[in-house]
Amino acid sequence: MERINIAGVSLEMLTAGDGPPLLFLHGGDYFAQHRDFFGKLARRWRVIAPRHPGFGGSARPAGFRTIHDLAYLYLDLLDGQDLQDVVLVGSSFGGWLALEMCVRCLERIGRLVLIDSLGVKFGGREERDIADVYALPSAELLGRTFFDPASAAPDLAALDDDEAKSIARDRAATALYGWRPYMHNPALRQWLHRVHAATLVIWGESDGIVERNYGERLCRSLPNARFELIGQAGHYPQIERPDDVADAIERFARAEVL
Amino acid sequence: MKVWHFSEMAYHPAWPQLGESYRVIIPSRLYDPKIGADLYHRYLDEWALCDELGINIMTNEHHATATCADSVCTIPMAILARETKKVRLLALGMPIGNRNDPIRVAEEYATIDVISRGRLEMGFVKGVPFEIAPANTNPADLMERFWEAHDLILKAMMSHDGPFNWEGTHFHYRQVNVWPRPWQQPHPPVWMPVGSPGSASEAAARGMTIGVLNTGWMRTPAIYEAYRKTAAETGRPATLDKLAYMALIGVGETREDGWRRADQILGYSRTSGIVAPQFMNPPGYASAAQSGQALKTSGAGFRAGRIQSRDGRNIDPRTMSVADAIDAGLAFAGTPDDVYGQLLAFYDHVGGFGHLLMMGQGGLLDHKETVANLTLFSKEVLPRVEDVAG
Numbered sequence: 132m133e134r135i136n137i138a139g140v141s142l143e144m145l146t147a148g149d150g151p152p153l154l155f156l157h158g159g160d161y162f163a164q165h166r167d168f169f170g171k172l173a174r175r176w177r178v179i180a181p182r183h184p185g186f187g188g189s190a191r192p193a194g195f196r197t198i199h200d201l202a203y204l205y206l207d208l209l210d211g212q213d214l215q216d217v218v219l220v221g222s223s224f225g226g227w228l229a230l231e232m233c234v235r236c237l238e239r240i241g242r243l244v245l246i247d248s249l250g251v252k253f254g255g256r257e258e259r260d261i262a263d264v265y266a267l268p269s270a271e272l273l274g275r276t277f278f279d280p281a282s283a284a285p286d287l288a289a290l291d292d293d294e295a296k297s298i299a300r301d302r303a304a305t306a307l308y309g310w311r312p313y314m315h316n317p318a319l320r321q322w323l324h325r326v327h328a329a330t331l332v333i334w335g336e337s338d339g340i341v342e343r344n345y346g347e348r349l350c351r352s353l354p355n356a357r358f359e360l361i362g363q364a365g366h367y368p369q370i371e372r373p374d375d376v377a378d379a380i381e382r383f384a385r386a387e388v389l
Numbered sequence: 390m391k392v393w394h395f396s397e398m399a400y401h402p403a404w405p406q407l408g409e410s411y412r413v414i415i416p417s418r419l420y421d422p423k424i425g426a427d428l429y430h431r432y433l434d435e436w437a438l439c440d441e442l443g444i445n446i447m448t449n450e451h452h453a454t455a456t457c458a459d460s461v462c463t464i465p466m467a468i469l470a471r472e473t474k475k476v477r478l479l480a481l482g483m484p485i486g487n488r489n490d491p492i493r494v495a496e497e498y499a500t501i502d503v504i505s506r507g508r509l510e511m512g513f514v515k516g517v518p519f520e521i522a523p524a525n526t527n528p529a530d531l532m533e534r535f536w537e538a539h540d541l542i543l544k545a546m547m548s549h550d551g552p553f554n555w556e557g558t559h560f561h562y563r564q565v566n567v568w569p570r571p572w573q574q575p576h577p578p579v580w581m582p583v584g585s586p587g588s589a590s591e592a593a594a595r596g597m598t599i600g601v602l603n604t605g606w607m608r609t610p611a612i613y614e615a616y617r618k619t620a621a622e623t624g625r626p627a628t629l630d631k632l633a634y635m636a637l638i639g640v641g642e643t644r645e646d647g648w649r650r651a652d653q654i655l656g657y658s659r660t661s662g663i664v665a666p667q668f669m670n671p672p673g674y675a676s677a678a679q680s681g682q683a684l685k686t687s688g689a690g691f692r693a694g695r696i697q698s699r700d701g702r703n704i705d706p707r708t709m710s711v712a713d714a715i716d717a718g719l720a721f722a723g724t725p726d727d728v729y730g731q732l733l734a735f736y737d738h739v740g741g742f743g744h745l746l747m748m749g750q751g752g753l754l755d756h757k758e759t760v761a762n763l764t765l766f767s768k769e770v771l772p773r774v775e776d777v778a779g
Contacts, residue, residue, distance in 0.1 A: 295681030303673030307529035
């Protein structure tokens with residue numbers, strides 16, 4: 132796998148294509164399942180998909196403890212590579228991260244795509260907007276994550292030791308950044324008005340981690356966003372329906388107005 | 390050797406109604422406070438008896454479980470600090486990476502130390518993986534938090550000149566000033582339960598006493614060896630009083646009586662690992678290598694192979710017999726001579742230790758039987774054990 136060094140932080144990275152830049156920010160799990168999707172995006176874009184600090188084989192500086200550190204790191208990436216008019220795509224935890232970047236600085240971001248994003252709290256204190264993935268039995272977790280777990284979920288028993296260790300690091304890092312408050316920033320909602328970039332909110336119709344009404348509410352909370360549902364897909368529609376999601380992003384990128 | 394009596398204060402009346410988890414998700418409607426009160430009082434009575442028998446006292450804590458109804462280890466200790474007069478009091482202990490307020494821990498421990506006139510020994514525990522969900526603490530930086538809390542608590546106990554400042558990674562106080570100061574100077578002895586050579590080394594580097602639980606004949610020697618090695622390397626050679634071992638003990642006038650008691654105490658071992666698998670491997674709790682292996686077995690195999698017979702056979706704790714438990718070094722049971730003989734053999738096998746953490750009550754062993762177990766042990770085994778390791 133390629134690596135990238137951002138301000139002294141060494142990250143694993145996947146790249147594909149050579150068009151205009153698209154920065155993909157992954158969610159907590161299933162990084163290795165994105166190759167099809169990146170292949171589709173590569174028809175039009177230069178896809179840059181770093182693995183976040185602490186995930187997989189990416190280093191985590193000791194001071195990196197919150198989503199805010201990741202947001203500043205990727206803003207540094209955009210500056211460091213002098214990327215302009217970037218399509219920023221964030222899935223799940225990566226959607227939260229994309230929003231944290233956008234409330235800070237939109238200077239280099241042309242369009243924003245959120246796929247089944249986390250990060251915002253809408254419900255009351257006794258409502259659970261985001262499923263507690265750490266408390267669900269594994270079969271239920273897979274059923275909530277995928278429309279068709281049998282074909283989408285990797286066989287963990289077949290992993291080699293390095294792959295298993297890499298996934299364990301993904302899980303640990305996701306927990307480090309997102310354990311409490313759980314997968315959201317309580318203050319983020321009040322700053323969403325700053326995200327005035329053209330935004331596409333993509334949602335898997337069968338997502339049982341964050342359900343469709345959360346996505347619709349997120350879409351309504353953003354100043355310049357539209358919503359698109361992907362059928363026969365769960366929390367990671369880009370894994371289950373890579374063509375549909377890549378097509379939706381292409382249509383969105385071509386559209387002059389929302 | 391010092392001996393400590395330990396019970397988890399189980400709420401066993403709920404056990405028949407539990408299924409695949411005895412922890413975390415079980416509804417508290419299964420707990421009847423009237424039965425619970427009787428149980429608390431009898432367990433406290435058994436510890437109070439230990440003061441007369443010359444057996445020291447150990448408590449622990451777990452959360453959201455019917456296997457251990459002691460959810461705050463300092464509460465029974467606070468009662469026993471006044472109710473007992475002679476024996477030492479070991480709380481093993483406080484899950485300081487899961488508690489949000491280390492200063493409160495320092496205050497609780499210091500207060501018990503003063504009330505007991507200096508009889509407290511304080512345990513700091515990492516906590517088993519399934520303690521993460523009830524505490525909702527971040528498993529990915531648990532040990533960082535643990536060590537910062539440890540440093541803060543000890544400094545708070547040793548500082549006697551007014552407030553000091555603490556702005557760490559995890560804990561922030563600008564006016565740390567713990568009252569009362571502890572009776573024992575500079576602070577009560579510090580213990581940590583340990584289940585691996587790595588954590589034994591960490592404890593050794595700090596001169597802590599390690600309590601080794603459920604590691605048996607096969608896993609204990611490497612843990613003690615790691616402790617001794619690091620202790621020597623860091624210039625504080627390990628004395629036997631730094632090493633403790635927990636065993637289930639059933640003693641009787643006849644071997645049959647001793648085994649019958651051990652069999653009931655084994656209710657502890659047979660239930661305490663029954664946990665819904667999703668709580669067994671919290672992200673970041675174990676090393677990436679260990680956690681990765683657990684993922685490959687869907688968490689189910691995470692704790693498999695932890696109990697082994699001397700010939701390397703895996704023993705399922707849910708169905709472990711007394712013979713299995715003796716073979717695995719988890720239980721010493723039978724007549725006083727049997728118990729003493731098994732203990733000595735284990736002692737020689739692991740290179741010696743200075744504390745026996747005796748689970749003299751566990752599972753379904755009732756009050757009368759527990760009193761008989763403790764009393765016979767104190768008469769027939771304790772005098773001989775006290776001479777082992779000075």
